[in-house]
Amino acid sequence: xxxxxxxxxxxxxxxxxxxxxxxxxxxxxxxxxxxxxxxxxxxxxxxxxxxxxxxxxxxxxxxxxxxxxxxxxxxxxxxxxxxxxxxxxxxxxxxxxxxxxxxxxxxxxxxxxxxxxxxxxxxxxxxxxxxxxxxxxxxxxxxxxxxxxxxxxxxxxxxxxxxxxxxxxxxxxxxxxxxxxxxxxxxxxxxxxxxxxxxxxxxxxxxxxxxxxxxxxxxxxxxxxxxxxxxxxxxxxxxxxxxxxxxxxxxxxxxxxxxxxxxxxxxxxxxxx
Numbered sequence: 001x002x003x004x005x006x007x008x009x010x011x012x013x014x015x016x017x018x019x020x021x022x023x024x025x026x027x028x029x030x031x032x033x034x035x036x037x038x039x040x041x042x043x044x045x046x047x048x049x050x051x052x053x054x055x056x057x058x059x060x061x062x063x064x065x066x067x068x069x070x071x072x073x074x075x076x077x078x079x080x081x082x083x084x085x086x087x088x089x090x091x092x093x094x095x096x097x098x099x100x101x102x103x104x105x106x107x108x109x110x111x112x113x114x115x116x117x118x119x120x121x122x123x124x125x126x127x128x129x130x131x132x133x134x135x136x137x138x139x140x141x142x143x144x145x146x147x148x149x150x151x152x153x154x155x156x157x158x159x160x161x162x163x164x165x166x167x168x169x170x171x172x173x174x175x176x177x178x179x180x181x182x183x184x185x186x187x188x189x190x191x192x193x194x195x196x197x198x199x200x201x202x203x204x205x206x207x208x209x210x211x212x213x214x215x216x217x218x219x220x221x222x223x224x225x226x227x228x229x230x231x232x233x234x235x236x237x238x239x240x241x242x243x244x245x246x247x248x249x250x251x252x253x254x255x256x257x258x259x260x261x262x263x264x265x266x267x268x269x270x271x272x273x
Contacts, residue, residue, distance in 0.1 A: 053224045053232060060231040061238060063200045069228045072199040076148070076173065078229060079197070083151035090262065093128040093155030102259045103192065103220075104134035110250055110268050111188075111218055119187035119215065122146070124174045125194030128155035133163050144186070145169040146177050174198075178208035190218040193266070196230050203238075210242045213273040217244060220252075220268045235269050244271040 045053075059066060070078070084094045115121075117139045126132055126145030136143060144167060147153055153171050157164040170177050189209050198205050209217055219235045226232040236246050247270045254264045 056226040056232045057234055060200045060233050063203050065200055072201050075199050075229055079148045082149040093152040096127045096130055097155055097159035099130040101134045103263050104131055106257060106260065107220065108138055111270050114247055114270060115188050115216055121188045121190065122186045124189065124191045126169060127152045129160050129163055129169065131192060132167055133160045136163060143167045146174045147171060148173050175202050175205050178205060178212055181212045183211050184214040185212055187215045188218065189213045192220040195219050195221050196225060200231055206238050207242055210239065210244055210273050215273065217271045217273055220263065220266050222266045239271045244273045247272050
């Protein structure tokens with residue numbers, strides 16, 4: 001019989017190996033095709049890429065937690081601890097604070113005229129508030145956010161002090177916040193590169209988004225990207241199963257939006273709730 005601590009070490013090592021294999025396989029087959037210059041999964045997908053994406057989306061949408069992905073608690077720990085010393089440079093609050101206005105100009109154009117300046121907007125996973133800042137610059141004033149990282153909320157007070165005084169940002173996990181939010185209490189709920197991090201065991205979050213939204217839900221997400229903490233989904237399929245109806249969609253392609261960097265390959269969708 002293997003001593004319990006050795007068995008634990010073996011299982012941890014085995015799981016780590018599976019994750020490395022998973023990351024190598026899926027990132028090479030899927031992520032690269034979405035985000036590298038000159039190639040897009042949406043334009044020229046290979047058969048093996050289609051299969052990999054369909055399998056990943058099925059598992060994630062059905063709520064399966066395979067040994068290849070982080071657990072919900074591991075994901076929470078990763079995002080709660082996200083700070084300016086994180087190895088995930090693009091998610092560091094101080095880096096996120098320098099985010100340009102381009103993606104918000106795209107968002108504003110995309111959801112107009114359905115979403116109006118006077119509508120109340122809630123961003124789930126707002127980091128330090130850069131998106132909210134640019135929305136405010138355009139003229140949106142009824143803004144709020146939910147953010148799990150204390151460092152990001154502190155960065156908001158440093159980088160956007162005036163905004164931080166006027167815009168409420170709720171510190172905590174979005175699933176917990178949404179559960180306690182009144183039904184139809186905000187006009188528009190939106191996520192940008194955040195729904196992709198919602199763990200498969202937390203798929204109920206999409207139901208809560210539909211319940212809390214009074215008018216629309218907007219997602220700007222990479223629907224074919226998959227890794228141990230990124231979960232591919234088809235958001236039209238998800239929200240239409242919950243009773244919402246898709247109003248419009250647009251794939252962000254490099255040819256049309258060369259300045260949108262990490263959002264290339266993402267699909268923007270607007271749903272009426």
